Every structure is written in structure tokens, then in C-alpha cells.
Amino acid sequence: MSSLSKYLDSLGLDPFLIGLIAGALLTIFVASAFKRARAKTNIFAADPLAPAPPQPSPLSFSTRKSIHFRINLNGSEHSLSDDQTSSVIGAIQSGDRDRAVSLVQSDLKVSPDVAGKIVDALARAHLA
Numbered sequence: 138m139s140s141l142s143k144y145l146d147s148l149g150l151d152p153f154l155i156g157l158i159a160g161a162l163l164t165i166f167v168a169s170a171f172k173r174a175r176a177k178t179n180i181f182a183a184d185p186l187a188p189a190p191p192q193p194s195p196l197s198f199s200t201r202k203s204i205h206f207r208i209n210l211n212g213s214e215h216s217l218s219d220d221q222t223s224s225v226i227g228a229i230q231s232g233d234r235d236r237a238v239s240l241v242q243s244d245l246k247v248s249p250d251v252a253g254k255i256v257d258a259l260a261r262a263h264l265a
Contacts, residue, residue, distance in 0.1 A: 208245070208255060210245075210247065210251065215245045215246075215247070217241070217244055217245065221240065221244045224240050225237050225240050225241055225244075225256070225259065226259075228240060229256065229259065229260050234253075234256060237256045237259075238252045238253050238256050239252075241255050241256055
């Protein structure tokens with residue numbers, strides 16, 4: 138018998154029962170520590186139905202000084218100059234998609250469908 142068991146016996150306590158109680162207390166302590174740590178990192182701690190904070194617009198041209206836009210259509214390369222690209226980007230930023238499509242169509246001499254796809258790709262790629 139170990140000295141702890143002898144000591145507990147001298148107090149009239151069963152070593153097995155004391156070990157069982159100590160194990161239960163340790164389990165409760167560890168579980169509460171994990172619960173507190175999980176509550177701090179819970180991504181759903183906020184109201185899941187609350188509206189998301191406003192995101193900055195993906196269309197921002199203020200930091201770019203010049204953009205040269207090139208596209209390869211059926212093996213032939215077309216390009217927009219910096220001024221033309223700025224005009225298209227300005228139209229996209231102002232929400233005037235039709236004007237952006239007409240600018241691309243007239244500058245690149247492409248069909249309205251192709252020009253629309255180019256404008257959509259430009260907006261999606263966050264180049265504007």
C-alpha cells in the first residue's frame with residue numbers, strides 16, 4: 138500500500154471512493170475549461186439572423202493609376218486603352234451596365250452578347 142492509501146485508511150476513508158470522487162472532480166474541471174474555451178471561439182455566438190456588416194464594394198478604381206485591358210477573341214487579340222478602360226470602369230462603378238456594354242462593343246467591335254460577357258467578367262474579376 139502506498140503512503141497515501143495508508144493515510145486515507147488512518148482517517149477512515151476508503152481510497153477507492155476518494156479516487157472516484159477525485160476523478161469526477163477532475164472531469165468536471167476539464168469539461169468546464171473546454172466549454173469556456175469553445176464559447177470564446179464559437180462562430181455562432183452572435184445572432185445568426187442578424188444582418189451581415191456591410192462589405193466594401195468590390196468595384197474600386199481609386200488605387201489604380203492605369204489598367205490596360207486585353208482580350209483574346211477567337212485567336213485575335215483586342216485591347217482597350219487606359220482611357221477606354223477607365224470609361225468602362227466608371228460606367229460599371231456607377232451601375233450603368235448598358236453604357237459599359239456599349240462602350241466595350243464600340244471600342245472592340247464585338248457583338249452585344251460578347252461585350253456583356255466582357256463587362257460581367259471585368260466586374261467579377263474585381264478589376265473595376
